[in-house]
Amino acid sequence: MASVAPEVEKKEEEEQVVNPWEVSAGKGGIDYDKLVDQFGCQRLDAALIDRIARLTGRPPHRFLRRGLFFAHRDLNEILDIYEKGDKFYLYTGRGPSSEALHLGHLVPFMFTKYLQDAFKVPLVIQLTDDEKFLWKNLTVEESKRLARENAKDIIACGFDVERTFIFSDFNFVGGAFYENMVKVARCVTYNKVVGIFGFTPEDHIGKISFPPVQAVPSFPSSFPKHFSGNDQLRCLIPCAIDQDPYFRMTRDVAPRIGYQKPALIESRFFPALQGENTKMSASDPNSAIYVTDSTKDIKTKVNKYAFSGGQDSVELHRKLGANLEVDVSIKYLNFFLEDDDELERIKKAYKEGRMLTGEVKQLLVTVLSEMVERHKRARARVTEEMVDAFMAVRPLPNMFG
Amino acid sequence: MASVAPEVEKKEEEEQVVNPWEVSAGKGGIDYDKLVDQFGCQRLDAALIDRIARLTGRPPHRFLRRGLFFAHRDLNEILDIYEKGDKFYLYTGRGPSSEALHLGHLVPFMFTKYLQDAFKVPLVIQLTDDEKFLWKNLTVEESKRLARENAKDIIACGFDVERTFIFSDFNFVGGAFYENMVKVARCVTYNKVVGIFGFTPEDHIGKISFPPVQAVPSFPSSFPKHFSGNDQLRCLIPCAIDQDPYFRMTRDVAPRIGYQKPALIESRFFPALQGENTKMSASDPNSAIYVTDSTKDIKTKVNKYAFSGGQDSVELHRKLGANLEVDVSIKYLNFFLEDDDELERIKKAYKEGRMLTGEVKQLLVTVLSEMVERHKRARARVTEEMVDAFMAVRPLPNMFG
Numbered sequence: 025m026a027s028v029a030p031e032v033e034k035k036e037e038e039e040q041v042v043n044p045w046e047v048s049a050g051k052g053g054i055d056y057d058k059l060v061d062q063f064g065c066q067r068l069d070a071a072l073i074d075r076i077a078r079l080t081g082r083p084p085h086r087f088l089r090r091g092l093f094f095a096h097r098d099l100n101e102i103l104d105i106y107e108k109g110d111k112f113y114l115y116t117g118r119g120p121s122s123e124a125l126h127l128g129h130l131v132p133f134m135f136t137k138y139l140q141d142a143f144k145v146p147l148v149i150q151l152t153d154d155e156k157f158l159w160k161n162l163t164v165e166e167s168k169r170l171a172r173e174n175a176k177d178i179i180a181c182g183f184d185v186e187r188t189f190i191f192s193d194f195n196f197v198g199g200a201f202y203e204n205m206v207k208v209a210r211c212v213t214y215n216k217v218v219g220i221f222g223f224t225p226e227d228h229i230g231k232i233s234f235p236p237v238q239a240v241p242s243f244p245s246s247f248p249k250h251f252s253g254n255d256q257l258r259c260l261i262p263c264a265i266d267q268d269p270y271f272r273m274t275r276d277v278a279p280r281i282g283y284q285k286p287a288l289i290e291s292r293f294f295p296a297l298q299g300e301n302t303k304m305s306a307s308d309p310n311s312a313i314y315v316t317d318s319t320k321d322i323k324t325k326v327n328k329y330a331f332s333g334g335q336d337s338v339e340l341h342r343k344l345g346a347n348l349e350v351d352v353s354i355k356y357l358n359f360f361l362e363d364d365d366e367l368e369r370i371k372k373a374y375k376e377g378r379m380l381t382g383e384v385k386q387l388l389v390t391v392l393s394e395m396v397e398r399h400k401r402a403r404a405r406v407t408e409e410m411v412d413a414f415m416a417v418r419p420l421p422n423m424f425g
Numbered sequence: 426m427a428s429v430a431p432e433v434e435k436k437e438e439e440e441q442v443v444n445p446w447e448v449s450a451g452k453g454g455i456d457y458d459k460l461v462d463q464f465g466c467q468r469l470d471a472a473l474i475d476r477i478a479r480l481t482g483r484p485p486h487r488f489l490r491r492g493l494f495f496a497h498r499d500l501n502e503i504l505d506i507y508e509k510g511d512k513f514y515l516y517t518g519r520g521p522s523s524e525a526l527h528l529g530h531l532v533p534f535m536f537t538k539y540l541q542d543a544f545k546v547p548l549v550i551q552l553t554d555d556e557k558f559l560w561k562n563l564t565v566e567e568s569k570r571l572a573r574e575n576a577k578d579i580i581a582c583g584f585d586v587e588r589t590f591i592f593s594d595f596n597f598v599g600g601a602f603y604e605n606m607v608k609v610a611r612c613v614t615y616n617k618v619v620g621i622f623g624f625t626p627e628d629h630i631g632k633i634s635f636p637p638v639q640a641v642p643s644f645p646s647s648f649p650k651h652f653s654g655n656d657q658l659r660c661l662i663p664c665a666i667d668q669d670p671y672f673r674m675t676r677d678v679a680p681r682i683g684y685q686k687p688a689l690i691e692s693r694f695f696p697a698l699q700g701e702n703t704k705m706s707a708s709d710p711n712s713a714i715y716v717t718d719s720t721k722d723i724k725t726k727v728n729k730y731a732f733s734g735g736q737d738s739v740e741l742h743r744k745l746g747a748n749l750e751v752d753v754s755i756k757y758l759n760f761f762l763e764d765d766d767e768l769e770r771i772k773k774a775y776k777e778g779r780m781l782t783g784e785v786k787q788l789l790v791t792v793l794s795e796m797v798e799r800h801k802r803a804r805a806r807v808t809e810e811m812v813d814a815f816m817a818v819r820p821l822p823n824m825f826g
Contacts, residue, residue: 154607164604194607198599203565206555206595209631214615217630229618230610233634 042266043221045159047293053300056094056265056292063268065095065290072096075103080142087135087291090358095265097275098287102260106143112258113423114139115241115286117150118178120170120192121160125177126312127392128294128304130399131359133181135291136262140187146423147188149178150241154193158230168194175411177315180402183414187423189247190414193237201246204281208236211277220269238267239274242286249419259286264293295355299331315400319393326353326385326392334374334381345377346384353381353388361391443667444623446560448694454701457495457666457693464669466496466691473497476504481543488536488692491759496666498676499688503661507544513659514824515540516642516687518551519579521571521593522561526578527713528793529695529705531800532760534582536692537663541588547824548589550579551642555594559631569595576812578716581803584815588824590648591815594638602647605682609637612678621670639668640675643687650820660687665694696756700732716801720794727754727786727793735775735782746778747785754782754789761792 041048042059049055060067068088077084087093102112116136118129140147151174153167162170171192178190197205214232217223223232240246244257261271268290275285296304296311304312310329313322333351335341348354348371361367370387373379442449443460450456461468469489478485488494503513517537519530541548552575554568563571572593579591598606615633618624624633641647645658662672669691676686697705697712705713711730714723734752736742749755749772762768771788774780 154603157607158611164608194604195600197603199596202555202598202603203595206558206631207565209634210559210629212630213627214624214630214633215626218626223615225616225619226614228611229613229615229633229637230607232615232630233610233637236630236634 043269044266047266049301051301054293059265060095063095063265063272065097065265065268065288066099068094068096068099068289072099072103076142079103079106082142085135085138086362086364087131087138087359089364091292092131092359093135093262093289093291095290096288097271097290098285099260099289102258102287105258111145111254112143112260112287113145113244114143114147115150115259115261116147116263117152117238117241118174119152119156119159120167120174121156121162123170123173124314124316125174126304126314127356127359127395128312129177130181130315131291131294132262132264133178135289137181137183139260139262139289140184145187147183148241148247149175149183149188149190150238151175151190151192152234152238154197154237155234157194158228158234164194168192171195172411175415176403176406177399179406179410179414180399182402185410185413188414189418189423190411191417192415195415196417197237200248201240204240204243204246205236207281208239208274208277209233211280212236212273216273220273235270235273238270239277242271242274242278243283245283248417255282256284258284261286261288263288263290265290266293294359295352297325297329297331297352299350299352300355313392313396315396315403317396319389319397322392322396323389326389327382330356330385330388332381332385335377338380341380342377346374346379346381348375351381351384353384356388357384357391360395361387444670445667448667450702452702455694460666461496464496464666464673466498466666466669466689467500469495469497469500469690473500473504477543480504480507483543486536486539487763487765488532488539488760490765492693493532493760494536494663494690494692496691497689498672498691499686500661500690503659503688506659512546512655513544513661513688514546514645515544515548516551516660516662517548517664518553518639518642519575520553520557520560521568521575522557522563524571524574525715525717526575527705527715528757528760528796529713530578531582531716532692532695533663533665534579536690538582538584540661540663540690541585546588548584549642549648550576550584550589550591551639552576552591552593553635553639555598555638556635558595559629559635565595569593572596573812576816577804577807578800580807580811580815581800583803586811586814589815590819590824591812592818593816596816597818598638601649602641605641605644605647606637608682609640609675609678610634612681613637613674617674621674636671636674639671640678643672643675643679644684646684649818656683657685659685662687662689664689664691666691667694695760696753698726698730698732698753700751700753701756714793714797716797716804718797720790720798723793723797724790727790728783731757731786731789733782736778739781742781743778747775747780747782749776752782752785754785757789758785758792761796762788 040050040055073084073088105112114136116132151171153171156162157164157167175190217232217235242259245255271286271288278285296302298311310325313325331352333347335344354371357367370384374384441451441456474485474489506513515537517533537548552572554572557563558565558568576591618633618636643660646656672687672689679686697703699712711726714726732753734748736745755772758768771785775785
């Protein structure tokens with residue numbers, strides 16, 4: 025992705041802001057290197073990716089091969105545990121703020137599905153309907169309905185019901201989960217959450233109360249019968265890097281309440297059609313491809329809105345080639361085109377002006393349409409009973425079976 | 426109780442502070458008139474007490490007759506409802522911070538028992554074990570154990586299991602109760618809780634998250650199957666006036682989330698043995714009479730520590746009489762001696778110097794010992810099964826039967 029030369033960065037007065045509710049880049053795009061340093065996480069390097077491939081006996085996911093999941097915290101320790109034949113579990117989640125998911129929403133779930141398959145580990149998926157009630161102008165009922173609708177899209181990603189517990193906060197908060205929320209809350213001052221999340225005194229206390237809710241699925245004792253009855257079971261969280269503040273807080277608190285720190289594997293952001301410096305916005309359906317879009321919608325959106333790195337005229341393009349750094353179609357193919365060789369071939373031809381933007385877009389439309397149609401078919405097969413089965417509160421030790 | 430002449434009050438620089446965690450009086454004792462004005466509640470006058478007596482067909486409780494429950498919010502409306510043959514419910518609670526209750530802890534429960542009997546209404550009793558975990562240096566397990574032990578003392582006050590639901594937050598928070606917590610939290614800013622409760626930025630977010638937990642038992646929809654399925658059922662809260670801040674906040678929020686405001690009936694504080702300007706303190710067992718004290722303990726404590734309004738010598742006492750305003754034995758008799766005529770006789774004789782402090786104390790020892798022994802016998806009859814029955818999560822509509 026675009027990187028920012030130091031001199032450009034210095035000229036750029038605008039600070040990039042990345043937190044769970046705001047991602048705003050400087051003019052040169054998100055500076056992921058700066059983010060890693062600022063957050064204090066580690067870079068996911070080639071050696072670590074090789075180790076994952078070696079341990080799981082399968083090629084690394086394209087999100088790993090292409091640096092889309094690019095940062096981590098304590099991933100080495102999780103791999104050490106796995107190598108010794110010990111156990112861990114996965115935790116990811118979603119704030120159910122909209123009816124239909126867009127492709128960016130699918131990224132962490134696609135990756136989590138790969139991790140579950142590769143490591144054969146249990147997974148908890150938190151739907152933060154309470155968060156969306158607190159931040160958006162929704163009713164409790166609407167938040168709960170969206171959580172259940174989103175659960176269907178998540179299930180459609182192919183998770184194993186025997187190893188996956190999906191829960192919504194409104195349906196699940198209580199008991200040991202609530203005890204852990206209160207334990208976390210006792211360790212975090214108001215000043216601290218202001219520093220981490222940027223809350224202001226005018227914010228309602230619902231916002232200030234929320235971070236522990238997202239923290240505690242990192243602790244196995246928050247769940248019925250504790251995974252394998254082991255309070256010290258390690259947790260690995262795949263997520264976009266904007267969620268890092270929650271887990272910085274969680275990792276700070278964990279040892280103080282006798283728990284293990286969760287490990288993290290963190291992704292870059294999925295760009296809007298208009299480019300990396302714009303935001304996918306629920307109020308602008310043309311900023312993103314949704315899993316409910318028709319092939320025709322996808323074609324129109326890609327052709328009309330996907331920001332092009334190509335030149336203004338065919339002649340100039342043939343001569344100068346495309347700027348891949350800003351081309352959204354290439355970015356999307358980078359996420360979703362599985363074949364590395366084909367991707368390289370396209371990038372090379374496009375960069376050298378032998379392929380035109382229209383041709384790249386046509387390929388992208390095919391890739392996205394196939395993926396979206398596959399998702400739609402899978403979602404259509406998700407019954408209410410299946411949702412109930414994934415969301416059933418049940419003892420989790422069996423999930424290692 | 427002691428009242429403060431305006432000129433004394435003006436001289437007194439120290440502001441009285443009354444909130445759920447701190448009660449500190451000026452030198453002249455708590456100024457309850459000032460508190461009523463400051464909090465914006467109403468005085469419980471003779472006409473209202475007469476109306477309670479008329480409607481319930483029984484004499485008002487001595488706590489009413491003697492102005493010990495002295496303030497209210499919307500009690501008239503509760504009586505209107507009752508007069509029309511409609512329904513309401515009672516809500517009170519306790520923060521289970523100590524193993525043994527002292528006499529001051531019993532006061533709201535004795536009064537609530539009278540209200541339940543007089544109005545034949547359901548009652549929910551909240552044990553805020555989460556609050557005590559958050560404010561005291563306790564483990565979750567110890568907080569939960571204290572909640573259950575305290576429940577036995579509460580049950581020993583004679584509540585009707587068919588109409589009473591006792592719950593601890595750690596065991597009960599979740600579902601509709603949690604939904605209401607989040608609804609309340611969304612309506613209250615950090616600035617607002619700072620204004621009401623005096624939190625500081627160094628306070629942990631557990632404290633800031635707590636007020637909605639104490640607020641929501643005021644709303645019938647927080648409980649299983651909603652009392653009589655009626656979300657608009659009114660709630661009456663008997664409590665000491667230091668709890669008023671929670672319910673000012675609750676009453677402010679209620680209409681904004683479509684609920685009725687809870688009504689309140691509020692008591693003065695029960696004084697420490699050393700006098701009204703000192704605090705009953707868990708770290709000083711000699712500051713209070715506990716329900717676990719033996720008759721010998723009670724005799725020793727009353728004789729040794731109960732602050733006397735009598736004169737320094739018998740001769741002077743016979744001549745000047747006692748100052749009833751500061752005499753703790755008289756204050757305690759005012760709470761616990763049922764017979765009005767006898768109380769008046771004692772007060773008159775003591776004031777006129779015909780009774781000595783020792784004689785009044787002897788009477789008090791008899792009254793308290795009988796009461797404590799009666800409580801001990803009742804508590805000894807409380808089995809674990811009875812606790813389970815009171816705390817069983819169950820539909821509450823039947824409670825009006």
